[in-house]
Amino acid sequence: MSSTLLSVRDLNKSFPGVKALNQVSFDVRPGSVHAVCGENGAGKSTLMKIINGIYQPDSGTIHVRGEEVHIKSPIDARAHGIAMISQELNYVPEMTIAESFFMGRLPLKYGRVNWRYIRGEAKRVMTEEGLDFSGNRRLNTLTVSEIQTLEILRAVYHSAEILIMDEPTSAIAHKEVESLFAKIRALRDEGKSIIYISHKMDEVFQLADDVSVLRDGAIVSSQPAQETTSARVIAQMVGRDLDHQSYPKERVELGAMVFKASRLSRENAFEDINLEIRAGEIVGLAGLIGAGRSEVVRAVFGLDPLDSGTVEVDGVLVRTNTPKKAIEHGIAMLSEDRRLVGIIPKLSIKKNATLASLKKVIHGGFHRSSVEEQLVTEYFQKMNVKAPSTETRIESLSGGNQQKVLLARWLIADPKVMLLDEPTRGIDVGAKFEIYKLMTALARQGRAILMISSELPELIGMCDRIYVMSAGRMTAELEPHQFSQETILKHAMNQIEVA
Ligand SMILES: Nc1ncnc2c1ncn2[C@@H]1O[C@H](COP(=O)(O)OP(=O)(O)OP(=O)(O)O)[C@@H](O)[C@H]1O
Ligand SMILES: [Mg+2]
Structure with missing residues (x-):
């Protein structure tokens, strides 16, 4: 038996203006978790999309079990036992579990879709897995993590042997991460191989048997995890210590008090929430996924209606029932879901970045393109956005680089209050530090910053005060001397003792 399941040799891939992959070679052993690390834009997703048949390489070869394969599409990939658990979870919300299980490969009987078989099989797999889902449940009633589990089960059912996971824990909660890891380990023990992409070094070193590091499209190291350390991997990623x-x-x-929200409530989302932020203050909002943190900032920013409560900016009551009004009152919001309320894919980096500051770039009816260019270029360099130019369409950027452009949008808009929902999600270690520095600079200028984050060390490291929410209620307000992961988690898991 060959000791490699998947072998990639000398892959090259260019996009207009970018060499995304440069002579990439690496091997995946059967029954292993192989982590792929690298900065934003290093080429990780591009490499995975080639292995999954979404992109074609310019040159190079791929072997599965020692045999050369030509993967022209994701369907081809599946035929070779390769499946990618998609980062953006492309599913049809109205589809049922049973339908989705056989999507693209409906079994036929006498020329008709065999629904009985489909439902039976879906039920059998769910039961074996200990999930009590009815196959008739629609996907839009499931959480992100349940859909992810389903995708994994489906891939394995259809005999995938190589599973690709691109930042799978970016949208799931603490507890769910543990069960995902258990599932990954179980699959590995069955002899399957998992290619795992993550910016979280602790995850990589908990899970991985082998670690490959990509930098600027080239492999800089590929070795057993035991023979390296997280500090070395980071140094290899960024090319320096x-x-x-x-x-x-x-x-x-x-x-002074810049932002004050009082008694905010929205049915089935949150109740009686009070928030205060002073000029120069960075305030954290902690909680588990589903605690209602994003819902609160969405409502403050006018994306969802409030049932009751008031918002004040600089001591004046303001109505922020639409994002446009919120922006006019000096409030900015960076969303956790950049696909929903964030990027406009077909527009350039420059247009995306100045979207919230049109007043600055249009003056007396004239579009002042030199001002626009100057503003954008400044942040483009400061945040080290990896793209051929500011005219590049934002959709062609790597995930982390899209996030940087969105943050730049709000920095250019120059708001008084910044509501940042998971601002460093998907951002590599080096760029994270740049974002923290920007936040510090903003605080120094007297802005009021609210940061939602699921990374407790980041909250503890950056905040002046931390609010904690659980199940739609505020459960704690912590001062720096009270900051610890245990304390935050305790309040985040607190089921409310109603007064
Ligand atoms: N469809 C595309 N068109 C043009 N350029 C692209 C396209 N897809 C990726 N690129 C470019 O290729 C390079 C590698 O991007 P890729 O998405 O593979 O990075 P990544 O390592 O996954 O980064 P991240 O950690 O931010 O997700 C980047 O410079 C990116 O802008
Ligand atoms: Mg990526």
Whole structure:
């Protein structure tokens, strides 16, 4: 038996203006978890999309079990036992579990779709897995993590042996991450191989048997995880030693109350939420996924209606029932879901970045393109956005680089209050530090910043105060001397003792 399940040799792939992959070679052993690490734009997703048949390489070869394969489409990939658990979860919300299980390969009987068989099989697999889903349930009633589990089960059912997971834990909760890891380990023990992409070094070193590092489209190392360390992997990713980074937090003299939200409620989402942020203050909003944190900021920003409650900016009551009004009152929001309320895919980086600051770039009816160019270029360089130019369409950027452009959008808009929902999700270690530095600079300028984050060290490292929510209610407000992961988690898991 060959000791490699998947073998990639000398892959090259260029996009207009970018060499995304440069002579990439690596091997995946059967029954292993192989992590692929690299900065935003290093080429990780491009490499996976080639293995999954979404992109064609310019040159190079792929062997599965020692045999050369030509993967022209994801269907081809599946025929070779390769499946990708998609990062963006492309599913049809109205589809039932049973239908989705056989999507693209409906079994026929006498020329008709064999629904009985489909429902029976879906039920059998769910039961074996200990899930009590009815096959008739529609996908839009499931959580992101349930859909992910379903995708994994489906891939394995259709005899996938190589599973590709591109940042699978970016949208799921703490507890669900543990069950995902258990599932990954079980699959590995059955002899399947998992290619795992993540920016989270702790995950990589918990799971991986082998680690490959990509930098600027080239493999810089590929070795057993035991023979390396997270510090070395990070150094290889960025091409230099990062001095051990603590957070670039500065104590800033706090000013007047800039933002105050009182008694905010929205049915089935959150109740009686009070938030206060002073000039120069960075306030955290902690909680588990589903606690209602994003719902609160969405409502403050006018994306969802409020049932009751008031919002004040600089001591004046304001109505922010649409995002346009919120922006006019100096409130900006960076969404956790950049696909829903974020990027406009077909527009350039420049247009996406200045979208919230049109007043600055259009003056007296004239489009001042030099001002626009200058503004965008400044942030483009500051945040080290990896793209051929500011005219590049944002959809062609890597995930992390899209996030940087969205953050730049709000920095250019120059708001008083910034509501940042998971601002560093999907961002590589080096760029994270740049974002923290920007937040510190904003605080120094007297802005009020609210940061939702599921990464507790980041909240503890950057915040002046941390609110904690659980099940739609505020359960704690912590001062720095009370900050610890245990304390935050305790309040985040607190089922409310109603007063
Ligand atoms: N469809 C495309 N058209 C043009 N350029 C692309 C396209 N897809 C990727 N690129 C470019 O190829 C390079 C590698 O991108 P890729 O998405 O593979 O990065 P990544 O390592 O997955 O990054 P991230 O950690 O941010 O997800 C980037 O410079 C990106 O802008
Ligand atoms: Mg990617």
